[in-house]
Every structure is written in structure tokens, then in C-alpha cells.
Amino acid sequence: MIPVTGFDGQNIGVLGLGRSGLATARALRAGGAVPVCWDDNPAAREAAEGEGFACRDLSRPDALDDIARLVVSPGIPHLYPRPNPVIALAYDAGVPVDNDIGLFFRSLASGAWDDFDTPPRVIAVTGSNGKSTTSALIHHLLLAAGRSAQLAGNIGRGVLDIDPPDDGGVVVLELSSYQTDLARALTPDVAVFTNFSPDHLDRHAGLGGYFAAKRRLFAEGGPDRAVIGVDEPEGQYLAGQLSEGAADDRVIRVSSARKLSGPGWQVFARKGFLSEWRKGKQVASIDLRDVAGLPGAHNHQNACAAYAAVRVLGIAPRVIETAFHSFAGLPHRSQLVAEAHGVRYVNDSKATNVDSAAKALMAFPKIRWICGGLEKEGGLDPLLEAAGSVIKAYVIGREAAAFAVKLRGIEAEVCTDMATAVAHAVAEAEAGDTVLLAPAAASFDQYDSFERRGEDFTARVKAALDQG
Structure with a gap:
């Protein structure tokens, strides 16, 4: 578990007691905070009380008087189409609202890192489609390369439920727009944007709000490296916003629709072949056509994004190619x-x-x-x-x-x-x-x-x- 720090002795409201909510309550307690929990579902409250957590109806007018922060599960609307009543009360009372992703980034680093030879890294993946496959593939590639890695967020375990990363460890996070939109802290080392298409429009009041939620991971997160799918205008815009020029290799452009060119860093797939180009020269090529776990152009896009993310961490192309063939894919995704x-x-x-x-x-x-x-x-x-x-x-x-x-x-x-x-x-x-x-x-x-x-x-x- 990642103990949540900075709230010692303070009452912290936890709204929503599903997988992430209970993990958040446990992490808050481990860090010295006092979780005050609520869920409309009586069974969820009973489960929390069974672990010794106090439950209080946070929708009462005075229920937030002693609450220092409200932590909200991702499925609960905080703005559109209208804020949940408890969140609306928090806004009125001036209580800061956050989610488990924000707490994770706030609390991840520990004093033990001072003795590490290589500090842990966080790779965060967002986008409309392919997030889960890309995140799982990155995790698989890292393990195949002998790196210590954990998979969490919108896939696998809750972010606060994972083990503290060890020396050189990598945490791979899949993040939905619901998670990036509200998190008060977003500081990944590598951020990945797979692609963009309309989704969750009611939750974000339209396409612009949906893109703005995704963009926060990059604009406010300030990653050291950004892997950006540029097959849609939104990705092209985002890459342009983050780059200082065509040769800026802090931005790695990714495509499964066309060959990319220029003096920067590009990874693209055409006719089943993945190519990596840097400074105008091809440095690697991988045949994806017989990779059973990654069928079709959309999975080739996922492969490009995952390839680029682990190349940032120094994984060799031949290691990646071998690991592609042992990737079994995910349930319910091709x-x-x-x-x-x-x-x-x-x-x-x-x-x-x-x-x-x-x-x-x-x-x-x-x-x-x-x-x-x-x-x-x-x-x-x-x-x-x-x-x-x-x-x-x-x-x-x-x-x-x-x-x-x-x-x-x-x-x-x-x-x-x-x-x-x-x-x-x-x-x-x-x-x-x-x-x-x-x-x-x-x-x-x-x-x-x-x-x-x-x-x-x-x-x-x-x-x-x-x-x-």
C-alpha cells in the first residue's frame, strides 16, 4: 500500500466505497489520517465498517464541518452533468475535493528513495481507446526486460493499493478522463496519449471538456517525456503545445495511419511494420503482422505507444520485439x-x-x-x-x-x-x-x-x- 501522507490526525471524507474507495480509506489510515466514509449502498458501508472505518452520511448539511478534504471515487460526477450533492456541499464549504490519483502522486515518494540508485518512474496512459491494452503491454514489456513493474489505476489494482516501488521500479497507470479531470496532483515521468474520439460527453459537457480532462495529464502534469498519438487533430495540437520545435525529442509522435518524418523522435506503423525514427534516421523496425496478441491497425497503434514509452526507459528494440510475441492480449479486447x-x-x-x-x-x-x-x-x-x-x-x-x-x-x-x-x-x-x-x-x-x-x-x- 502507498500510505497517504500530509493529513496526520485530520478527518478526510471518502465518498464511494468500491475498490478504489476502500483502498483510499486504508491508505489514509496507514498515513495517520482519520477516514470518514460514506456510500449510498448499505452493503458498501457495512463492508467499510467491518474494517473499522467510521461511516457518516456526508450529505447532511453539517457533515463536512470537520472534514479537511473530500476524496471522491471516479464514477461520481463532480461537475457535469451536475455535481453530486456531497461534492456540491464541499464546494460551498470550501473543502478541497480530490481523488485517489491525486493522493497517489502526492504521497508516492518516500525517504527510502534517497538510498536508491535509480529513482522509481511513473508511466501514465490516457486517451479514448487502447488505454488498457497499451498500459498492460507496457507492463508486460518491462517485466520481459527484467524490470520491476506494477500495473494500476483504471486497470489492475487501485493506485493506493500497490506496493511502494523499489529501486528502479516502474508504476504503469491507466488513467480515464474521470481520473485526470479531478486529480489535484499529476506528475508522471512519462505520459502517453493514445488517440482521441468522442466519449463520455455528458460527463464532460461536450467534446471540448472531454479533451480538456485528458490534456490535464500533460499540461499540468509536466512529464519529462510525452508519447502522443497524432492521428487526430487533438493529438497533433497536444504535441505542438508540448514541443519547443520539430527536433524536440521530449515529445515522441506516434501514428498507425501514416509515415512520420522530421528531425524529432517518431514511432509509426505502416502495413504491419513498426518503425522508429530519430533525427531523420530509422533506428529500428519490427514486423507486427504475426504478433497474435496485437491484431489490426488499432493494436499496432497501441504497440507503437507502448514501444515508445519503454524506449524512453532504455529498453532495447530486440527485447521489445521478443516480448511482443509473448503478449497474450487482454480479456474482452480483440x-x-x-x-x-x-x-x-x-x-x-x-x-x-x-x-x-x-x-x-x-x-x-x-x-x-x-x-x-x-x-x-x-x-x-x-x-x-x-x-x-x-x-x-x-x-x-x-x-x-x-x-x-x-x-x-x-x-x-x-x-x-x-x-x-x-x-x-x-x-x-x-x-x-x-x-x-x-x-x-x-x-x-x-x-x-x-x-x-x-x-x-x-x-x-x-x-x-x-x-x-
Whole structure:
């Protein structure tokens, strides 16, 4: 655990007692603070009380009178579409509001670092899509290179639940816009921006607010090195803002759409080959086409970002190339769950928005596409441009019929539930086809998470193949 320092003897409010909330309470207590906890869920409060934490209804008008700081779980709105009532009370009372990410950066360094030969580093990854795969891949590459590394944040363990990093250790953090938007301290050594597309617009009051939340990691974080995906205008803008000129190698530009040139530091993928260029010269090349855990151009972008991040720490290209081939990928992200009779079955349940689903559709030929769910803002039109390989769509979700109507030019069957969609796709698939779950929608109309949706797909595929 990372004990939270600087609040010895002070009452610190903890709002939200899920994974990160309980870890925060434990870390505060370890650092000498007095956590005062609250969650609307009685079961969550009971779990906290079972660990000896005091619970108090922080929504009462006088509940924050003795609270020095309020620490908020990432799922709780702090500004848009409107602040949570407890957070609104904190604003009125002048109580500072923070989250576990801010506390982590505030408390990470310890006196033991003075005796380290190499101080620990933090690599923080944000962006719209590919954050989890990029973060996990960075972690994998570091371990393969013999480096001490931990994975935390929006993936793996809560940031305050990890062990204090040792001499030369690296902490890899996946950070969502919810986390970067509120954290009062953001000081990564290396910051990574994968890409940008519309998402969480209600939480950030539009596209500009969403980008501003991502940008904080760089503009306020002041990383020593920034790895920036420049395939969208937002990434190009961010790289330009951080760079002092074309040769400034503190900014590493990354692309999976085009060759990059210039006197600076670039890593890009074209036609399945990753290339690293520095000072106008190519210094490394890796063939990604046979890397099973990283299929498709979107994963090649993730590979470029991860490659650049660990190159900053001195990992050699040959070590990286070898480690790419041992990366198994992540569950629910272009995950090959079965292969039978020449048909591949791929679980990309994490493709919860249009952009990530479109990238999945471009990664495979001859697709039988299971899609649908709780549709997000912005419509489905961008999917249609990427759906040239789709043989047929099998649409799930409570609004499956309305979703199917929007798939203009694609043969679509309204299946409503996963059981029907999988059964029909398996029955109709032929050798060379890929049955792909890439919903392009949230899961909450039928499942409590994208993980549960992916697990249901996987279980039904395996059951259908066993019966066949």
C-alpha cells in the first residue's frame, strides 16, 4: 500500500466505497489520517465498517464541518452533468475535493528513495481507446526486460493499493478522463496519449471538456517525456503545445495511419511494420503482422505507444520485439476465445463506442458481427465506413430493432439477446469467417459491465461449439 501522507490526525471524507474507495480509506489510515466514509449502498458501508472505518452520511448539511478534504471515487460526477450533492456541499464549504490519483502522486515518494540508485518512474496512459491494452503491454514489456513493474489505476489494482516501488521500479497507470479531470496532483515521468474520439460527453459537457480532462495529464502534469498519438487533430495540437520545435525529442509522435518524418523522435506503423525514427534516421523496425496478441491497425497503434514509452526507459528494440510475441492480449479486447472449423471467435466487448468498434471491424476479414446495446451519443454513421468486411450483423440489446435500422447497407438480424446472436452466428459461419463481438454500445441495458457481456459471449460460443 502507498500510505497517504500530509493529513496526520485530520478527518478526510471518502465518498464511494468500491475498490478504489476502500483502498483510499486504508491508505489514509496507514498515513495517520482519520477516514470518514460514506456510500449510498448499505452493503458498501457495512463492508467499510467491518474494517473499522467510521461511516457518516456526508450529505447532511453539517457533515463536512470537520472534514479537511473530500476524496471522491471516479464514477461520481463532480461537475457535469451536475455535481453530486456531497461534492456540491464541499464546494460551498470550501473543502478541497480530490481523488485517489491525486493522493497517489502526492504521497508516492518516500525517504527510502534517497538510498536508491535509480529513482522509481511513473508511466501514465490516457486517451479514448487502447488505454488498457497499451498500459498492460507496457507492463508486460518491462517485466520481459527484467524490470520491476506494477500495473494500476483504471486497470489492475487501485493506485493506493500497490506496493511502494523499489529501486528502479516502474508504476504503469491507466488513467480515464474521470481520473485526470479531478486529480489535484499529476506528475508522471512519462505520459502517453493514445488517440482521441468522442466519449463520455455528458460527463464532460461536450467534446471540448472531454479533451480538456485528458490534456490535464500533460499540461499540468509536466512529464519529462510525452508519447502522443497524432492521428487526430487533438493529438497533433497536444504535441505542438508540448514541443519547443520539430527536433524536440521530449515529445515522441506516434501514428498507425501514416509515415512520420522530421528531425524529432517518431514511432509509426505502416502495413504491419513498426518503425522508429530519430533525427531523420530509422533506428529500428519490427514486423507486427504475426504478433497474435496485437491484431489490426488499432493494436499496432497501441504497440507503437507502448514501444515508445519503454524506449524512453532504455529498453532495447530486440527485447521489445521478443516480448511482443509473448503478449497474450487482454480479456474482452480483440481476444481470440475459440477457433473451430476455420472460424475464429473474437471477444471485443470493450468496444463500447463507435470508434473502437470501427477499429475492430477493420482488423478482420469476413466478419459476422454481434453488436448493439445501450447506444451512446453521436450516432452510428462512422461504423458504416468501416463495415466493408461485415457479412452480416446480429444485433442484441433492448433497442436492437432501432439499432439495426441504422446499419444501412448491412444485412442485419434482430436477435435481442446474446444466446440467439451466438447461436445464429455459429450456425451460419463458414471457414475463413470471424465471429466478432464488438458492440459499439454500452452494456448496461442487459449487463452490469462490458466484462459480464464478454464473458457471456465467450461461454455461449464454447457451449455452442461443444454441442456442435
